[in-house]
Amino acid sequence: MSAGYGGSVPATMKAAVVEEFGKPLVVKDVPVPEPGHGEVLVKVIASGVCHTDLHVRDGDWHVKPTLPIIPGHEGAGVVVKLGPNVTTLKIGDRVGHAWLHDSCGGCDYCLSGWETVCGNQHQTGFLANGCFAEYTIAEANYVGKIPDNVSFAQAAPVLCAGVTTYKALKETEAKPGQWVAIIGACGGLGHVGCQYAQAMGLKVCAIDFGADKQSYAIDTLGCKAYVDIKGKSSEEIVAAVKAACDGVGPHGSVILAPVPAAFRQGVDMLRPMGTAVGISLPPGDFPVDIFSLILHRKTVRGSIVGTRKDLNESLTICGEGHVKCTVEERKLDDINAIFDDMVKGKIKGRCVLRIAPDP
Known part of the structure; x- marks a missing residue:
């Protein structure tokens, strides 16, 4: 060759x-x-x-x-x-x-x-x-x-984890200053999603398993709130997220946890007119509260990776110093x-x- x-x-x-x-x-x-x-x-x-x-x-x-x-x-x-x-x-x-x-x-x-x-x-x-x-x-x-100032090791996670969460955040249609809840916030996708959300001017309620992750979510990732799901029922998780987000819930939710229960929680925690975006792909299905969906004008949608434009936007944002994997x-x-x-x-x-x- x-x-x-x-x-x-x-x-x-x-x-x-x-x-x-x-x-x-x-x-x-x-x-x-x-x-x-x-x-x-x-x-x-x-x-x-x-x-x-x-x-x-x-x-x-x-x-x-x-x-x-x-x-x-x-x-x-x-x-x-x-x-x-x-x-x-x-x-x-x-x-x-x-x-x-x-x-x-x-x-x-x-x-x-x-x-x-x-x-x-x-x-x-x-x-x-x-x-x-x-x-x-x-x-x-x-x-x-890949921008010249981004290392190859830092660029690699952006190519899937970064662009996927960046696109999902866009799909929530949340505006700067509004709340987004990220379910699975401290994992491979979540930890970059939290940073992209802040680069977009959003306030993040991080949701994950274990009190030990709170410092990472708040102090390292810069999230505004943290909800530990350990030992909590779905109802308790939803109530805690609503309490953290002005008492009424986030404007958008991004579902990264690969369990069907997280999808129902992601919809239930929304305030009226909120949008839940699913990314993870667990087997099975999940129920939706039809009355809440209709009367509160909620939206549920899926999102898969991102377009070529999304990919280059996410790399540019990383190059501007807003995301550290x-x-x-x-x-x-x-x-x-x-x-x-x-x-x-x-x-x-x-x-x-x-x-x-x-x-």
Whole structure:
């Protein structure tokens, strides 16, 4: 292969591969892919580990990836090779390879800036090989541009956790000075969501499990209120959040906790005309109080990652110094241990795989 940024591109690369659902990933050497029309080859410097990657390993969604697959959709790195007809990027550009690998570009959703709900899309690390590897192939028109002052380890979580919570906050339609409640505020998505909310001028009521997280939420993340759900019934959680938010509840709620009960709580805690936005994907369904929904004009909607515009906005906000990710760097060889820690709830903030040294 031709020479690339920082030296020649090798013929093989190290990657973590799902070869069988429910089994540990296999870390091995595989061929370095060749970028095709409109694609670029990215040398991955850092790659965030998302809960979705765990679902890819386990194959527990109703839609399953075709195996073998390389997971990972928070790949921050450098363009080292251009495929034919790439005009928007150059060798050495700092880019992020996110969940939305590509979409059809021609349907009503794509044409109106809603490519995230396109029915003919591919997802990085799910339907296209991802970023748990030394190199990854990305569509040139779908990468995010990483600001020069943002490290690759800091950029990685923004590529999913950041853009996803940023988009969900926009979907609440809450205005500067208003309250948003974030359920699961201290986790990988929540801790960046709290910071994006403040950058947007919103007041945050953080909701999480355990009194030990209160200091982190208030003192580190800058939230205005904290509600500990430990030992509380759903009714008590809702009442505590309402009390913290002017006595009537938040204007919007973002549901990150992967349990159906959190969805009902996220709707019930809203003040009239509030909007609950669901992000997490637990199995099952949840009941809605129809009288409250109708009489209080509440809105319930889902939100999935963000558009290309949302992605670049979220990276820009990070570059302006408004978001600082809590990152624990680990090695690619540690991926199975990381998944074990994730299942046990031991990870604070975001775990990032250090694939290569900063160039």
